[in-house]
Amino acid sequence: MTSKFDAHAYVDAVAPAMSLTIAAESRDAVAENLKRLELLARQVMSYEVAASVAPGSGDEG
Amino acid sequence: MSDPLSAAATARDIAVCVQRGEASACEVVEAALTRIATLDGRVHAFTQVAHDRALRRAEAVDRAVRGGHSPGPLAGVPFGVKAMIDVRGIVTTAGSALHLADAPASADAEVVRRLEAAGAICVGALNMDEFGMGGTTESSCHGATRNPHDLARTPGGSSGGSAAAVAAGMVPLALGGDALGSIRLPASLCGVYGLRPTRGSVSNEGVLGAGGTIATVGPLARNVRDIAASHAVLTGGADRAPVAGILRQVAIAAGYFDDNLGIDAAAAVDLVRRALDTQRMVEFPDAARAKAAAILVNASETATIHLADLRARPQRFHPGTRDRFLAHALMPAQWYLHAQRYRAWHKQRVLQLFADVDVVVMPATPCVAPLLGQSTLVVRGEEWPTGPMLGWFTQPLAGTDCPSLAVPIARAGRPPIGIQLLAAPNREEMLFDVATRLESLGVAAAPVATLP
Numbered sequence: 001m002t003s004k005f006d007a008h009a010y011v012d013a014v015a016p017a018m019s020l021t022i023a024a025e026s027r028d029a030v031a032e033n034l035k036r037l038e039l040l041a042r043q044v045m046s047y048e049v050a051a052s053v054a055p056g057s058g059d060e061g
Numbered sequence: 062m063s064d065p066l067s068a069a070a071t072a073r074d075i076a077v078c079v080q081r082g083e084a085s086a087c088e089v090v091e092a093a094l095t096r097i098a099t100l101d102g103r104v105h106a107f108t109q110v111a112h113d114r115a116l117r118r119a120e121a122v123d124r125a126v127r128g129g130h131s132p133g134p135l136a137g138v139p140f141g142v143k144a145m146i147d148v149r150g151i152v153t154t155a156g157s158a159l160h161l162a163d164a165p166a167s168a169d170a171e172v173v174r175r176l177e178a179a180g181a182i183c184v185g186a187l188n189m190d191e192f193g194m195g196g197t198t199e200s201s202c203h204g205a206t207r208n209p210h211d212l213a214r215t216p217g218g219s220s221g222g223s224a225a226a227v228a229a230g231m232v233p234l235a236l237g238g239d240a241l242g243s244i245r246l247p248a249s250l251c252g253v254y255g256l257r258p259t260r261g262s263v264s265n266e267g268v269l270g271a272g273g274t275i276a277t278v279g280p281l282a283r284n285v286r287d288i289a290a291s292h293a294v295l296t297g298g299a300d301r302a303p304v305a306g307i308l309r310q311v312a313i314a315a316g317y318f319d320d321n322l323g324i325d326a327a328a329a330v331d332l333v334r335r336a337l338d339t340q341r342m343v344e345f346p347d348a349a350r351a352k353a354a355a356i357l358v359n360a361s362e363t364a365t366i367h368l369a370d371l372r373a374r375p376q377r378f379h380p381g382t383r384d385r386f387l388a389h390a391l392m393p394a395q396w397y398l399h400a401q402r403y404r405a406w407h408k409q410r411v412l413q414l415f416a417d418v419d420v421v422v423m424p425a426t427p428c429v430a431p432l433l434g435q436s437t438l439v440v441r442g443e444e445w446p447t448g449p450m451l452g453w454f455t456q457p458l459a460g461t462d463c464p465s466l467a468v469p470i471a472r473a474g475r476p477p478i479g480i481q482l483l484a485a486p487n488r489e490e491m492l493f494d495v496a497t498r499l500e501s502l503g504v505a506a507a508p509v510a511t512l513p
Contacts, residue, residue, distance in 0.1 A: 014391050019372055026375075026384050033388030037360060040353035041396040044403050047350060055401035 005038045007031035065137075066092040068230025068509045072138040072287040075233065076180065079126065079137035086122035086137035090115050090182055093139040097184070097231045103212055103512055106226040108144050108203045109151050110185040115139065118182045125180075133180030134290060134300060140234040141226050143219075144186040144203075145193065146170045146278065147267035155269045156191040156201035156219075159370055159377045170267025172236055172278050172295055179294040187235060188222030189243075191382045192270050192367065195219050196246055196451040197433070200379045205433055208251060209510035210477055214430040217247030217451065220281070224251035227281050228477075230509035234291055238268065240276035240359050242455025245481055248281055248467035249425035250451075252477025253507045254288050254496070255281045259486045260462040263295045273362035274401075275355060275459055283507035285496045288466070292489060303493035305501040312341040314423035314483075317348035321453055323428035323440050325478045329470040333422050333480050336504040337495070343421055345458065346410045352457040354407065357392070357400040359459075364389030404460040411461045415485035420495045422480055424454045425467045429476035458483060466492040468499060471506035 008031045015022045022030055063070045065078040066088060078084040094112060101107050122132045142148060145155040147166035154160045173183055188206045190198050198206040198221025206221040208214040209229035216225040220237025224247035227235050237244040239257040248255025256279040263278050265271040271278070280291040285303055293300035313334050322330070334340075345351075364371070364386050367378075371390060375383050414421070427440045427450055437444050438451075458465070463486055467479045484491040499505035 011388075011391060015387075018368075018390060020387060020390060021372075021375070022387060023375070026380070026387065029380075029384035030387045030391070033385050034391060037357065037388060037392060037396070040357055041392075041400075043350050043353040044357060044400050045396065047347075047403055049399070049402045049406045053402050053406050055398050055405065 003035070003038060005035065007034040007038070010034060065089055068096055070233055071284055072135060072233045072282060073290055075138050076134060076136045079122065080131060082126055086119035086182065087116060089137045090119040090139050090184065093184055093232055100229050100231055100512055103207065104209050104225050104229050105204055105206050106187055106222040106229065106231060107141065108154060108186045108188050108222065111148065111151055111183065114150050115182050115184045118177065122180055122182065133178060135176060135294060136180035138181040138234055139184045139232045140176060140181050140236065141185050141187045141223065141232050142173060142183060142236045143223050143238050144189050145238060145269045145271065146172060146236060147269070148173055148183050148186060151186050153269050154202065156189040156203060157378065158202040159374065161202065168267065171264035173267070175294050176291065181234065184232060187226055190219035190221070191379045192363065193219040193238060193240060193243055194382045194385060196242065196448045198222060198247070199433065200382055202379070207433065208430050209512055210252060211430065212513065213432055215250065215433050217250035217426070217430060219243040221247045223281050224248050224253055224255065227253045227283055228510045229512065233282060234287060235281045236278055237281055238271065238276055238278050241355060241459050242452045244279050244281060245425050245455045245465060245467040246451055248469070249479035250430040250477060252469040252479070253281050253283050254285060254469060255279065255467040256288050256292060257465045258292060258296065258489060259464045262487065270363065270366050272366050273359065275359045275362065283509070285493055285500055289493045301490060303490070303497035305494065305498040307494045309419040309491055309495050310417060311337050311339045311420050311422060311495060312343040312418045313339060314345060314421050315342040316344035317457065318345070318423040318454060321427050321440050322424050325429050326424040326427050329478050329480050330422060330424055332470060332504055333499060336499060336502050343414055343418060345414065347407060348457040350403070351407045351460060354400040354403045355456055355460040357396050358404060360389040361392050361397040408461045411458065411463065412485060419484065419491045421483045423483065425479040425481045426451055427453050429478050454481065462486050464489045464492060466496055468496050468505045469507045471503055
C-alpha cells in the first residue's frame with residue numbers, strides 16, 4: 001500500500017502548533033511512527049460509518 | 062489444600078488457612094518475602110518490595126483473626142501490583158525514569174484498597190514497560206524482567222513483572238493493566254491466567270496513565286478460582302465459584318484468528334477445541350480494521366496523558382517510548398474521532414455474535430516467548446517485528462470492552478503458551494466456567510516455574 005503522506009513535512013509543520021520540540025535525533029523515528037499510524041488510519045478512515053453513530057465505546061448503541 | 066506457606070499456595074487456600082488460624086498472615090507474608098528475596102535477583106519482577114508495610118498489614122489481619130473477626134475472603138493473600146498502580150508509601154514509577162524521584166504515593170489506588178479491605182496484603186510494585194508502551198517489559202527504567210520458565214526469554218508485557226511474579230510462585234496474585242493485551246500477552250508467555258475484565262467494571266482511580274477508553278486493570282493468578290475471587294473483590298460483585306459442569310455454548314474464532322498462528326498456538330487452540338468438543342466456528346467482523354481503530358484510539362489517548370512531560374522533559378523518556386508518544390501526539394483529531402465512531406459500530410456487530418454464543422476461543426499469542434532483545438520473530442515462515450506480532454491476537458477486540466481471559470495450556474517440559482476466552486461484556490462468569498472445565502480436564506494448568 002503506497003502513501004503520499006510526507007511524514008517528515010507533517011512533523012515539521014504540526015509539532016510547533018502542539019508546542020512540541022522534535023529533537024533532530026528523533027525526527028526520523030517520529031516520522032516512521034507517524035507513517036505506521038497513517039497506514040492504520042487509512043484502513044479505518046476508508047470505512048464509512050453511519051452518521052448516526054457517535055464517537056464512543058458503543059454503549060449508546 | 063495447598064500449603065499456605067509454599068510457592069504453590071493458591072490465594073483461596075491461603076485465605077481459608079488464615080481465617081481458620083491454621084497459618085498466620087505474618088507467616089504467609091514472610092514466606093512470600095523470602096521467596097522474592099531468593100528468586101527475584103534472577104527474574105527481576107519487582108521494582109520495589111514493601112517489607113514493613115506488608116508486615117504491618119499482616120499483623121492487622123492476624124489481630125482481626127484473633128479477635129474473632131473475618132479479615133475478608135482474601136485474608137493474608139500476598140499480592141503485587143503493576144508499577145503504575147498507586148500504593149501508599151511506594152513511588153509509582155510506571156517503569157519510567159520520569160517518576161523515579163517522585164514522592165511516594167500518599168494514598169492507595171482503589172483496586173489496592175479493595176483487595177486489602179478483603180484481607181489481601183500488597184507486598185510491592187511489579188515491573189512493566191515504560192507507561193505500558195511495550196510487549197516485552199524491556200523498556201522499563203528498572204531494567205528488563207525475565208521469564209521464570211526460561212530466563213533468556215521475555216515474560217511479555219507490558220505487565221511482565223506481574224506475570225513473572227505469579228509464574229515464579231513469588232506471590233499467588235498480581236494486578237496488571239491491559240489496553241491492547243498487556244495482561245493477556247504476558248499471561249500467555251508466562252503460563253498463568255490473566256483476566257482483562259469488562260472495561261469500566263474495575264476502577265482506574267490511582268492508576269498512573271490509565272485515563273482513556275481502552276485500558277483496564279485486572280488480576281493474574283495460577284488458577285481460575287483465584288481469578289474469580291479477586292475479580293469479585295475488584296468489582297464488588299458476587300464471588301460465585303465457577304462450575305466446570307455447566308454447558309456453555311463455545312465457538313472457535315476463525316478468519317483473522319485462524320491465521321498467523323505458529324505451531325504451538327495452533328496446537329493450543331486445537332487442544333481446547335477437542336477438549337470442549339466444539340466444532341462451531343465464528344468469524345469476528347472486520348478484525349484487522351478493528352485492530353487499527355483500537356491502536357489509534359489508545360495511541361491518541363495515551364499521548365494526551367503525557368503531553369506536558371513530552372513538552373517539558375522529553376529526554377527523560379525511554380527513546381523508543383518518547384518517539385512513539387510524539388507521533389501519537391501529532392495525530393490528526395479526525396483519525397481518533399473516526400476510530401472511535403468505527404469502534405462504536407464494530408462493538409455492536411461483535412455483540413450480535415454473542416446472541417447465541419457464550420464464549421469464543423482464540424489464540425492469545427502467535428508463539429511462545431521470544432528471547433530477550435529479539436527484534437523480530439518468524440511465524441509460519443514470515444518474519445515480523447516482535448512487538449506488533451506478539452499483540453496480533455489481543456489487539457483486535459480491545460475496543461469492544463468485552464472481557465477476555467488468558468488461559469495457560471498444560472505443556473509439561475515445553476515453553477508456556479495460552480489461549481484466550483472472550484465473552485460478552487459483564488459475562489465473566491462464562492469465562493470462568495469454561496476455564497474451570499479446561500482446568501478440570503487437565504488441559505489448562507499453571508504450575509510454578511522451576512528456576513535454574
